[in-house]
Amino acid sequence: MRSGADVTSLEVGGVRARALSAASHILATRGPEKMSLRAIAESAGIGTTSIYHYFANKDELLLNLALMGFRDLRRQIVRFQTSPEYDNAMQASARAFFDFAETHPALFSLMFSERLMARHEALREAEYDTFLAYQAAVEADERMPAEHRANAAFALWALGRGIAAIMSSYPDGKLPPDVAERIFAGASYLINHPD
Incomplete structure (x- = not known):
């Protein structure tokens, strides 16, 4: 069984990694102008609030x-x-x-x-x-x-x-x-x- 710290670090990496992967895909296919935190969240299948937990803003x-x-x-x-x-x-x-x-x-x-x-x-x-x-x-x-x-x-x-x-x-x-x-x-x- 994993400790709470292990689970948390996996979740952090997972959400952050999924957000970055979705952002990378949007950047490559639609360009930076079409990239919004909402679009990234939708593409990654995560909540916008989750993205704000790891990234203060789009920049x-x-x-x-x-x-x-x-x-x-x-x-x-x-x-x-x-x-x-x-x-x-x-x-x-x-x-x-x-x-x-x-x-x-x-x-x-x-x-x-x-x-x-x-x-x-x-x-x-x-x-x-x-x-x-x-x-x-x-x-x-x-x-x-x-x-x-x-x-x-x-x-x-x-x-x-x-x-x-x-x-x-x-x-x-x-x-x-x-x-x-x-x-x-x-x-x-x-x-x-x-x-």
């Missing part, structure tokens, strides 16, 4: 989605670095970044939201932790002089943030195919020819 829920996004992106960057499919860790990390942007455009835009970044230090820290995983791959790349690797990592990350800003300027968060092709082809060239 806090969006923050938590963005934090989860950075954790997922960081894991993807690290996982891709060990994939034999790529010639080097820098290329693998960039592919992880761009794959995440392409497959989760609304979440990607949310993660790099200027409004959320400006308000929440935790989000800036999550981005920095994710950047460090990317920076490690760039600094391990011996195709460029060691003294330029750290600066190259920052510049390439800034390129990724710029792509996020461009994506968020489109209503559905997706780049038109011709724009996406040009951006990703140019970024790929820069990453694969660093000398």
Whole structure:
């Protein structure tokens, strides 16, 4: 038999996780404008009051989605670095970044939201932790002089943030195919020819 503390922690995780899962689905399928705490509660099959127990407001829920996004992106960057499919860790990390942007455009835009970044230090820290995983791959790349690797990592990350800003300027968060092709082809060239 479980103790009361065990049951409570499972319930907390369950309700919170269901709310975040529903919010993630709404964000991906309908966009942030259609996301309300009521819609999330209905989608998750929980009461609105339950959501307010775990999230003070919609902004806090969006923050938590963005934090989860950075954790997922960081894991993807690290996982891709060990994939034999790529010639080097820098290329693998960039592919992880761009794959995440392409497959989760609304979440990607949310993660790099200027409004959320400006308000929440935790989000800036999550981005920095994710950047460090990317920076490690760039600094391990011996195709460029060691003294330029750290600066190259920052510049390439800034390129990724710029792509996020461009994506968020489109209503559905997706780049038109011709724009996406040009951006990703140019970024790929820069990453694969660093000398």
